[in-house]
Amino acid sequence: MTELVVGTKKGLYLLEGEPGSGFEVRTRAFAGQPVEFATRDPRTGRLFAAVISPFYGPKIFFTDGDGDAEWTQADGVALPEGGDQALERIWVIALGEAEATLYAGGDPGVLFESRDGGASWELNAGLWDQPSRPHWQPGGGGLCLHSICTWPGDPDRLAVAVSAAGMWLTEDGGRSWRRGNAGINPRYLPEEALKDENAGRCVHHVERAPKQPERMFMQFHGGVFRSDDAGESWIDIGGGGLPSDFGFPLMVDPADPDSAYVIPLVADMDRVTPDGRVRVYETRDGGSSWAARGDGLPAEHAYLTVLRQAFSRAGSGEQLELYFGATSGDVFGSGDAGASWSTAATRLPPVYSVVAV
Amino acid sequence: MAVVCVRGPLRKLAGGGAEHQLEGSTVLELLCALELRHPDMRGWIVDERSRIRRHINVFVNGERGEEATAVRSGDRVEVIPAITGG
Numbered sequence: 001m002t003e004l005v006v007g008t009k010k011g012l013y014l015l016e017g018e019p020g021s022g023f024e025v026r027t028r029a030f031a032g033q034p035v036e037f038a039t040r041d042p043r044t045g046r047l048f049a050a051v052i053s054p055f056y057g058p059k060i061f062f063t064d065g066d067g068d069a070e071w072t073q074a075d076g077v078a079l080p081e082g083g084d085q086a087l088e089r090i091w092v093i094a095l096g097e098a099e100a101t102l103y104a105g106g107d108p109g110v111l112f113e114s115r116d117g118g119a120s121w122e123l124n125a126g127l128w129d130q131p132s133r134p135h136w137q138p139g140g141g142g143l144c145l146h147s148i149c150t151w152p153g154d155p156d157r158l159a160v161a162v163s164a165a166g167m168w169l170t171e172d173g174g175r176s177w178r179r180g181n182a183g184i185n186p187r188y189l190p191e192e193a194l195k196d197e198n199a200g201r202c203v204h205h206v207e208r209a210p211k212q213p214e215r216m217f218m219q220f221h222g223g224v225f226r227s228d229d230a231g232e233s234w235i236d237i238g239g240g241g242l243p244s245d246f247g248f249p250l251m252v253d254p255a256d257p258d259s260a261y262v263i264p265l266v267a268d269m270d271r272v273t274p275d276g277r278v279r280v281y282e283t284r285d286g287g288s289s290w291a292a293r294g295d296g297l298p299a300e301h302a303y304l305t306v307l308r309q310a311f312s313r314a315g316s317g318e319q320l321e322l323y324f325g326a327t328s329g330d331v332f333g334s335g336d337a338g339a340s341w342s343t344a345a346t347r348l349p350p351v352y353s354v355v356a357v
Numbered sequence: 358m359a360v361v362c363v364r365g366p367l368r369k370l371a372g373g374g375a376e377h378q379l380e381g382s383t384v385l386e387l388l389c390a391l392e393l394r395h396p397d398m399r400g401w402i403v404d405e406r407s408r409i410r411r412h413i414n415v416f417v418n419g420e421r422g423e424e425a426t427a428v429r430s431g432d433r434v435e436v437i438p439a440i441t442g443g
Contacts, residue, residue, distance in 0.1 A: 055412045055438040056366070056401045073397070079405045086404035 002314055003357040004323055005047070006331065007035035010349035012049050014067045019314075019321045019335025023344040027067035037309055039093050039355040041102065044117055050090035050104070058090045060104060062118050076121040077104070077112060079128075092309060093118075094148035098155040105145030109136055109162040113174065124174045127160070135198035139163035139221070146308055147206040149231075151213050159206065159216065159231045166201030167218075169231050182233035187222050205250045205308045206231075212257035217287070219250040219262055219308075226260075226287050237287025243274045249311030253320050253337065258286045261293075261338060263306045263324060272303035280322070282338050296341035297332060304328050309353035325351025359432040361387050367436060370398045384415055385424040387434055402436060412439040 017023030151157035167180035202221035238245030253259035279294035381387035
């Protein structure tokens with residue numbers, strides 16, 4: 001049995017089912033409220049929801065029961081008081097390598113850390129105090145820190161991505177940070193701006209290959225990239241069979257560091273699945289070639305938008321399960337590493353995030 | 358003392374009470390006093406910049422108010438999430 005924790009424009013949904021079949025909605029929480037991201041910590045069973053109320057601001061809530069149990073607001077999810085910025089959004093919550101550690105990323109390009117299982121959080125001062133921060137440029141969705149890549153077995157090594165302030169790397173647990181954008185030369189920047197490290201690097205999503213942590217994959221705003229040196233530098237792997245190198249989500253098979261999955265959209269000016277067909281593209285050779293994996297997915301008149309947090313996995317290798325949700329309210333799943341797909345749920349509110357547990 | 362009135366989820370955070378007698382000479386001082394009395398409300402009405410959140414409206418004796426609006430003893434301050442839609 002797999003659980004899908006689904007954040008939507010109108011609440012949190014907990015779905016459960018078997019890979020390759022339809023899923024049942026077990027619980028709905030935060031009815032009517034935008035849940036930008038939701039996840040469960042399998043170490044503790046604790047559920048988290050990043051609720052982005054347009055009235056009351058972004059909050060993280062957690063519960064140790066099921067989704068319909070009492071939720072508690074986490075402490076410390078705020079910027080320093082008395083400044084000229086407010087926390088706008090929480091984009092992602094990620095499990096840390098150290099016991100009871102979690103991370104949360106948000107807008108304006110901020111990282112929070114919890115060392116008590118998510119009950120209380122603290123702003124990462126190293127990233128907050130970056131001298132270049134006043135020059136960081138927001139992407140279309142704001143200055144969002146959306147990707148947090150831990151290093152298996154080493155809590156001190158972390159990579160985060162901020163749209164559009166690019167990649168940031170730390171090897172001392174977040175006390176100091178440096179950029180990791182070599183090789184990312186956006187087509188939307190004029191030649192002379194490429195030397196400006198503050199010119200926008202609009203990273204859309206980043207994943208690390210757990211078995212070979214130096215290897216990372218990135219879906220960029222026009223480009224798919226791979227790094228073989230832990231995010232220091234990147235090479236373009238967006239050719240080789242992709243219908244478009246624009247998109248948001250990206251996933252990897254933890255058993256295979258040469259694997260990555262993307263869900264291309266037409267382009268930044270037309271953010272829907274190309275040719276009215278929903279297809280996931282897979283590489284098993286580090287991005288040299290890509291193959292469509294669409295068996296069972298809508299094949300005509302399907303113009304879906306899949307957001308950056310709405311793609312998840314469970315298991316690995318031949319048992320790799322993949323799940324993604326669209327703003328159409330559909331959730332699709334594969335129980336055989338993308339070879340075949342089925343509709344896991346439909347007619348949900350617009351899907352913001354999917355996490356398979 | 359002025360009266361601050363809250364409703365909806367704010368009322369729950371304020372211990373269930375809809376009306377709160379508080380000391381303060383401006384709207385912001387009153388809202389900070391309310392947060393101090395009910396710490397669970399912190400950040401719900403006023404953000405980190407000490408600004409009233411964009412989609413929350415405050416009325417002082419029926420007139421639209423803002424952070425610096427002066428408040429006198431006996432005034433009634435209503436905190437109302439914006440009604441939006443189309």
